[in-house]
Amino acid sequence: MPRNRRISESTVRRLSIYYRLLSGLEKEGAPTVSSRELAEKEKLTPAQVRKDLSFFGSFGTRGLGYPVRELREKIARILGLNRTWNVAVVGAGNIGSALVSYKEFQKQGFLIKLIFDNDQRKIGSSHKGIPVSDVSHLADELKAHHIDIVVIAVPGPAAQGVAEEAVSAGVRAILNFAPVSLKIPASVSLRNENMSMELEQLSYFLVGGNG
Amino acid sequence: MPRNRRISESTVRRLSIYYRLLSGLEKEGAPTVSSRELAEKEKLTPAQVRKDLSFFGSFGTRGLGYPVRELREKIARILGLNRTWNVAVVGAGNIGSALVSYKEFQKQGFLIKLIFDNDQRKIGSSHKGIPVSDVSHLADELKAHHIDIVVIAVPGPAAQGVAEEAVSAGVRAILNFAPVSLKIPASVSLRNENMSMELEQLSYFLVGGNG
DNA sequence: CTTATTATGTGAATGCGTTCACAAGAACGT
DNA sequence: ACGTTCTTGTGAACGCATTCACATAATAAG
Missing domain, CATH: 1.10.10.10 (Winged helix-like DNA-binding domain superfamily/Winged helix DNA-binding domain)
Structure with missing residues (x-):
């Protein structure tokens, strides 16, 4: 052992x-x-x-x-699957909304407690019973709800700012869907889910690996 | 060189x-x-x-x-990004719908030409101008529209069947969002995008790598 | 023209994950 | 009880990706 x-x-x-x-x-x-x-x-x-x-x-x-x-x-x-984790999704666009509705997460104990957006028309509405909050209160809300994991589903240019807010609120794990490389302390765990990159890998294979 | x-x-x-x-x-x-x-x-x-x-x-x-x-x-x-690729999304649920609306794909030359589902209420409707087709005609439609890449966004148990249909239609690249391991010929390029697994990796980090 | 600076390209060294190969242990049939 | 079969656990060998280190070359300044 x-x-x-x-x-x-x-x-x-x-x-x-x-x-x-x-x-x-x-x-x-x-x-x-x-x-x-x-x-x-x-x-x-x-x-x-x-x-x-x-x-x-x-x-x-x-x-x-x-x-x-x-x-x-x-x-x-x-x-760490013998417990639950509190998750917040930032960005109530296409991807963010889909994640909130994705039932696998709840099943695995990843509980989406908060959704954030900067669009006043969305703020106040709710997805699957979870109200959409104003992203300008991000850090405070993350702390108040003891969020463990932040999922970033905002447009590329906004992602770094969100990441920094999350880190400042003490969040130690980030799942990033934005197509940018985030600069965060090494003490924070980061995983990127870049769907364009996945398609590009497939494209490389389809053209046979050369130009 | x-x-x-x-x-x-x-x-x-x-x-x-x-x-x-x-x-x-x-x-x-x-x-x-x-x-x-x-x-x-x-x-x-x-x-x-x-x-x-x-x-x-x-x-x-x-x-x-x-x-x-x-x-x-x-x-x-x-x-292979100096050209366009024809993409089909199978599954018009949360994830499938989000992918169709995701603008990055179009920008990179990945053109979503078809959407499939098995729900009669969805078939006939359209997402972003792309009509939802009946998945029972999958292979024929894939061939008719010269689809290069199939994105699987169906529930786990249905994924293997979809993959096999796609392969039989001559598709050589698959992007799989279903949380299952697909069995397909080695000549077909496969990439998996398993969001639960990403969260589990973060969870492992959060608990410090031990139980 | 010469010297200082910057930065590529690449063989060699390193490090790390994967596979091999086998000793050791457990179950099962005779 | 005993031999056969199955399968784990692991040190050693292997292979491959990353990093090192330096010869090579181009620019810029004096």
Whole structure:
């Protein structure tokens, strides 16, 4: 059990995958699963799966595999999914609105508590029972509602300002949908979801990787 | 100029980043840019930038840097952004609708030509001038409209079926928003955009990487 | 024309994630 | 009980991306 070891980002990403897989297996009533079975479902190697899991201890049984329910619960604890998180969405445009309605988040314990916008026509209205607040009160509201994660869904030029407000309010995790690179302290965790970039990767593949 | 060389996925991802940066610099009228300047804007190393660009030739001038306009155009050709692509969105729910309204795609030359759904109440209506078609005619319509890229924005359980239809219609690139792992031939390029997973990564960071 | 400065391009070194390979352990049938 | 089969856990080998370091070259100033 190599504790104290730094876990690579790729390993954490795959933990999410294992979690989803294990949730499905648990519903099906499977008592155990082998690294080979997990690997086949996701086009990984069995060694990769075992190595990933071994970073957090050894919960497998040789000759049998891993206990589905226990492993899922263990990964939930590692990923912090055995609790709820308070989320705020900034930007009530197309993407922001879609995120608020996206039911997967609630299911996983990510509770959207606040929505912000700068459009007076939107402020005061509500999406799915969550009122749209004025973005000019961003920092105060984030603090008052103990928001853990801020989702930025505003136009590119506005994103950096929102990020800085969020950081100043003590937020330590940001999910950014704006197509810009945010400058924030290293102590804040940032993930970018840039859909144009994803399409560009596909485009590169389609033209065969050259010009 | 190390041609014939396989370009790593990370390099291609960064090309998208350089492209965005260069577009901005071009608007500002900057004639040239150094690897150091590019690196500083994105928290990369200058060596990384130079190595990435060197895979496609050497367009820099020692002592001066890279010509902004030429480099942007070169990267556009490499990524296949000097043309348009026909895109279809499957699923007219929250995410699908948001994508159709997302203006960045059109700007980059990704033209959404078709939207599909299985809900009779939605079929026939239109989003942003694009009519919603019946998903039961998926393959035929994809072929008829020469769709290059299919965006899957349907509930998890329906995603695999949609992917298979798309592949059977000759589609070679898929952007998947459904939280499942799609099984498709290796000859088809697939990118996953799983927003729950992004939040889970943030959650892992917030709990400090242990349970 | 010469010197100082800046910045590219790239082989070599480094670091890190993935895969290999195998010893060790557990279950199951005979 | 014993051998066969299955599967984990992990050190070692491997491969690939990143970083280093420097020769090379262009500009600018005096």
